[in-house]
Each structure stands twice: as structure tokens, then as C-alpha cells.
Amino acid sequence: MLHQLLTALGDRIENDDRGDVPGWVLVTIMTAGLVVGLWAVAGPRLAALFTTAMDAVVTQL
Structure with a gap:
């Protein structure tokens, strides 16, 4: 009897595909x-770096 109960409970847990929705939402929002x-801090520097690199390529041609 106990063995059947534990087996049924184990099957139910293994087949539970609902996942942790609030956890994934939190991870997505934090990311x-x-x-x-980071974009707010590094955006202007990245734009300047790209512009400088493109200017260097254009002057080489």
C-alpha cells in the first residue's frame, strides 16, 4: 500500500511540467x-567607439 502511494506520488511529481513561472518572470525582468x-551607461561610449572604428576604416580606403 505504501509503495503504491509513493510510486503514484513520484509519478505525479515527475510529470508536473508547470515550472516556476514567478521565478522566470523575475529573472526576465531583472535581465x-x-x-x-548597462546600455544607458555604455551606450554613448559604444557609439563613439563604433564611429571611431568606422572613420578609421573609411580613411584607409
Whole structure:
């Protein structure tokens, strides 16, 4: 009897594909926040770096 109960419970846990939705939402929001924050800080520097590199390539041609 106990063996059947534990087997049924184990099968139910293994087949539970709902996942941790609030955890994934939090990870997604935090990742988006980090990207926006880094872009705000590094965006102007990256644009200047790209412009300088393109100017160097154009003057070489």
C-alpha cells in the first residue's frame, strides 16, 4: 500500500511540467533591467567607439 502511494506520488511529481513561472518572470525582468542600465551607461561610449572604428576604416580606403 505504501509503495503504491509513493510510486503514484513520484509519478505525479515527475510529470508536473508547470515550472516556476514567478521565478522566470523575475529573472526576465531583472535581465531586462540590467541590459537597460548597462546600455544607458555604455551606450554613448559604444557609439563613439563604433564611429571611431568606422572613420578609421573609411580613411584607409
